[in-house]
């Protein structure tokens with residue numbers, strides 16, 4: 001895993017290992033924070049070793065941006081550090097531990113997926129040490145990590161900004177290589193607010209949850225797509241469009257954007273956005 005140097009104090013890996021989301025690390029000045037832990041404890045260990053070699057310091061804290069396994073399952077590698085996560089995202093984990101991530105269900109998942117079996121052979125799901133509601137500031141002697149659990153892709157997903165380096169960590173609120181799908185808690189309104197935050201923050205480099213690093217132009221592309229998506233969502237609600245007609249409306253009115261896994265992924269995300277938009281009004 002060749003670590004890219006975004007600046008002398010920010011390291012980024014856009015391909016940390018199979019099934020993993022991106023991970024990055026920032027030296028705030030006598031305080032090193034890793035953002036996201038990859039999919040597997042082994043991958044996380046390799047990554048952590050690299051980071052500590054380059055920075056010549058041990059990792060002090062880890063921000064887990066949201067609960068999805070590709071960002072979170074490496075957490076046990078960092079149990080000696082301060083593990084930070086938003087309260088809303090921890091609540092998702094607590095629920096999943098009783099359902100999809102119960103011991104039996106995880107065993108079944110691993111048995112059916114040889115790649116996951118290898119990557120998660122010694123997985124232990126850990127809860128973070130410290131939670132925060134919306135905002136959290138982590139300060140070193142040279143720079144700050146401003147964290148905001150603004151929601152979007154997942155209801156408590158946290159994005160972050162390092163003003164002294166002009167770098168935004170957008171995590172899955174800005175994936176550069178795939179369609180912006182959301183989980184069942186995803187909010188279109190929150191996602192738009194998070195993109196507006198990114199606009200205000202203004203940065204030279206945006207670190208995405210998946211894909212290569214980007215610049216503010218990608219935020220503009222996202223905003224344009226989300227504005228069109230919001231028009232569609234509002235119209236579907238106002239005109240009481242039947243869900244079976246949604247497919248045609250998406251095909252007709254939603255502009256082509258980043259590639260989705262399949263059309264179902266797009267349709268499912270719109271169904272979630274419509275449901276959650278309606279509930280919030």
Ligand SMILES: [Zn+2]
Pocket residue numbers: 066068153172
């Ligand atoms: Zn995600």
